[in-house]
Amino acid sequence: MSRLDKSDVEKIAFLARLGVDEQDMPEYAANLSNILDMVEQLNSVDTDGVKPMAHPLDAVQRLRADEVTEVNDRENLQSHAPETAEGLYLVPRVVE
């Protein structure tokens, strides 16, 4: 049984940049705990010798030829952005 508490939910929400209301915390904690319980149940299956599945489709990736097929569409693409200047997308200042 994995039990997540409020602080776990807060951390997960922060990592995903999701806002979770205080009153919803217990419900999120319970739901996420149930998911972990299910995964734990899967963990009990013997998977020795089973090839890990990376994708539900039993297929392999098609390889693209190395060719430039895209043209400059900056004007159109930037018309959807909230703010641009000198060809750049502007975002709130990120300081390192």
Added chain:
Amino acid sequence: MQWEVVIGLEIHVQLSTKSKIFSGASTAYGAEPNTQACTVDLGLPGVLPVFNGEALKKSVMFGLAVGAQINERSVFDRKNYFYPDSPKAYQISQLYYPVVGEGHIDIVLEDGSQKRIGVTRAHMEEDAGKSLHENFHKQTGIDLNRAGTPLLEIVSEPDMRSPKEAVAYMRKIHSIVRYLGISDGNMQEGSFRCDANVSLRPKGQEEFGTRAELKNINSFRFVEKAINVEIERQMDILESGGTVTQETRLYDSEKNETRSMRSKEEANDYRYFPDPDLLPIVISAEEIEAIRKTLPELPDAKCARYMEQLGLSEKDARALTVDRDMAEYYEQVQQAVDDAKMAANWLLGEVSAMNNKNGLEFKDCPVNAVQLTGLLKRVKDNTISGKIAKEVFEAMFTGEGSGGEGDADTIIDKKGLKQITDTGAIEAIIDEVIANNPGQVAEFQSGKDKLIGFFVGQVMKASKGKANPGQVNQILMQKLRS
């Protein structure tokens, strides 16, 4: 306490494909901002990444070059973090099943001995865009042209024990990717970048100390400096009884210091999972073998061949084979002049010195192999001395000549540099020098043999360096001893 440093490197190599790893946008460097960032690179809803087969081929080439196991099946994962230069809020990378497994390279240490450094793995991933913090009030400008450029991240084992070893490893990887032609390796443009994991432990202790990860190292010189200042920082902490914090630190080359990047810490939980947009990447054993056949002669093999076939010393052979452009230049000159040692001396001496003095890479050397061949042929047939040849070389270097083999002859003629081999002419100069220096002649004849150097110098000076030194020596001896 005696401390031992333990270093592991993560090198990011931009693969030189024409288009991006998951989109058909161009990867050309230096374009106007965001003119090479399409809907896939921007991470707009509903787009689907389609993998560039050339990135796989180039990655496999690297793996084969370092004797690594190639994984016939590799998988792309999402590495989740929020930063505006990565608009999808995840980077497509390979965590669990990388394309290249364990391999190794050999580096040469300062004392000439070799050391094997393990390559843990190498995986394919996409590069992020660039953030520009200047010029915008309370805002950051984002250029996504670089977003989606294919990278090969090469992770080493923590096998290095000094900053010099780290530099040697980095140079060797650089040399290999340039030989393979899988990256331009241009460090100024960010095509070849390095993070260093650095920790200290008491000498003799088995287990590793706590490490710091140094980011943002973009030159061979900085990797050594960055690790050195980090060693000092950690040593200060440990010697005063403190503990090193595991963290990411940014190297500031202007201040020559490393500083903590706290924002990276809280994001350090990347919650990797297989990218559902991409199917497993599969390459057959036959395809891998076909790629193996395309590998060029690599630096170690070339070095061994130069020693065995051309009789060069290990030191010279190594120096000539680090840079593929230099090795190709050398082979061209060596074959045309048919003098391995002479060509080696010139390339490692005058040509390298002039390139270094002018801050040029070998590929940008203004004197081409054909021109140098023309020049060395004139040294070989005694038309000019080695000293005069340097003068001719400098003239070529500064742009005289047309780029052909005849340039040396043209410059020799124009400047009147042809060596004097006419015995009569040399005798006349020698007679004059002897007549002008009776005191030194008497000293020489009374047994001060060392003065021969003085006479040779005077004769060479009087002939403006053009007299054949062998003949000068011989005739001088005859005349002074008679």
